[in-house]
Amino acid sequence: MKTTTKSDIKITKTNHSKIQDTDFDNLAFGQVFSDHMLVCDYKDGKWHAPEIVPYGPITLDPAAKIFHYGQSIFEGMKAYKDASGGVFLFRPMENIRRLNISAKRLAIPEVPEDYFFEGLKTLLKVEKDWIPTAEGSSLYIRPYVFATGAGFHASPANAYKFIIACAPSGAYFSGKVNVLIEEKYSRSANGGVGFAKAGGNYAGQFYPTQLAKDKGYQQVIWTDDTSHEYIEEAGAMNIFARINDTLITAPISDRILDGVTRKSILDIAKAEGIKTEVRKISVNELIEASKDGSLKELFGAGTAAVISPISGFGFRDEDFELPILEHTYAEKLKKLIIDIQTNKAEDPFGWRVEVM
Numbered sequence: 538m539k540t541t542t543k544s545d546i547k548i549t550k551t552n553h554s555k556i557q558d559t560d561f562d563n564l565a566f567g568q569v570f571s572d573h574m575l576v577c578d579y580k581d582g583k584w585h586a587p588e589i590v591p592y593g594p595i596t597l598d599p600a601a602k603i604f605h606y607g608q609s610i611f612e613g614m615k616a617y618k619d620a621s622g623g624v625f626l627f628r629p630m631e632n633i634r635r636l637n638i639s640a641k642r643l644a645i646p647e648v649p650e651d652y653f654f655e656g657l658k659t660l661l662k663v664e665k666d667w668i669p670t671a672e673g674s675s676l677y678i679r680p681y682v683f684a685t686g687a688g689f690h691a692s693p694a695n696a697y698k699f700i701i702a703c704a705p706s707g708a709y710f711s712g713k714v715n716v717l718i719e720e721k722y723s724r725s726a727n728g729g730v731g732f733a734k735a736g737g738n739y740a741g742q743f744y745p746t747q748l749a750k751d752k753g754y755q756q757v758i759w760t761d762d763t764s765h766e767y768i769e770e771a772g773a774m775n776i777f778a779r780i781n782d783t784l785i786t787a788p789i790s791d792r793i794l795d796g797v798t799r800k801s802i803l804d805i806a807k808a809e810g811i812k813t814e815v816r817k818i819s820v821n822e823l824i825e826a827s828k829d830g831s832l833k834e835l836f837g838a839g840t841a842a843v844i845s846p847i848s849g850f851g852f853r854d855e856d857f858e859l860p861i862l863e864h865t866y867a868e869k870l871k872k873l874i875i876d877i878q879t880n881k882a883e884d885p886f887g888w889r890v891e892v893m
């Protein structure tokens with residue numbers, strides 16, 4: 538292994554790059570990992586300088602609190618490489634800030650922003666050959682923090698690890714999904730941790746999602762936990778409905794994650810002259826709009842898939858089909874946002890950050 542020091546970040550390079558063995562033409566999502574990762578430890582009351590090390594297993598004490606009390610948070614972002622080799626991030630400060638919003642809620646010490654941002658830029662320089670360039674592909678970036686400190690006592694750990702790992706990923710294409718509106722289980726509740734990207738939120742979704750899959754749906758639409766009358770999110774994505782020509786999304790709350798894709802779509806739609814509304818959407822309204830033909834589109838929005846169109850939804854024992862349109866907001870908005878992300882279009886919003 539060769540060790541060099543760039544600014545304050547120590548870099549230890551692997552002797553065994555996997556890049557030659559990686560089939561960049563057939564990348565699944567988040568299945569292949571790049572050669573290096575950033576690791577940063579919190580102990581003795583502070584975060585210590587991040588390092589870049591070869592990607593590989595880590596050792597934890599069996600009493601590490603992540604295993605017992607689930608103190609763990611994460612982020613999801615992407616790096617894009619354009620035709621001339623420029624590398625870009627999309628609104629990275631939003632992810633850095635949100636990681637620390639999640640950290641605070643889970644009683645995890647906040648990660649210094651420069652450790653995250655300078656660390657990520659250094660990691661991307663080391664991993665630049667791992668950033669795919671095919672249409673729709675990107676380097677998916679997974680920053681996460683978890684409790685390494687040991688003890689069976691139910692209290693915050695005294696040690697944590699912050700890691701950034703990367704997965705070169707092809708276009709995330711799931712096709713149109715058929716979703717089930719969920720009335721029994723909740724993803725989140727008032728006063729809970731739904732607004733945080735906390736690991737346990739997703740573990741709690743797996744079982745109800747599996748039940749929906751057993752009934753022939755691919756995804757669950759979460760409703761509010763008290764009345765189950767209002768739709769809130771589509772799986773781990775924010776949800777949008779188009780009724781006539783108005784694009785509607787639920788307001789963020791304790792229960793709904795403040796997605797970067799969601800707010801970018803709202804801004805792009807406004808700039809395109811599309812009427813937008815941020816307000817509660819009731820299941821009843823969706824059903825009525827579906828019956829009278831004014832419900833034109835439903836789609837999820839999030840970093841991984843960008844926009845994931847919904848073909849129909851089930852509610853109780855009834856199924857509702859969405860129309861097949863020639864021109865959709867989903868397609869139009871997806872292209873506009875990806876063109877900004879990948880440096881194919883002007884970025885009037887100042888969202889794109891060139892990192893090298």
Ligand SMILES: *Cc1c(COP(=O)(O)O)cnc(C)c1O
Binds near residue numbers: 613770773797799
């Ligand atoms: C991550 C996430 C989103 C989407 O957020 P982006 O910042 O757009 O990736 C939406 N809902 C949930 C529950 C999420 O975990």
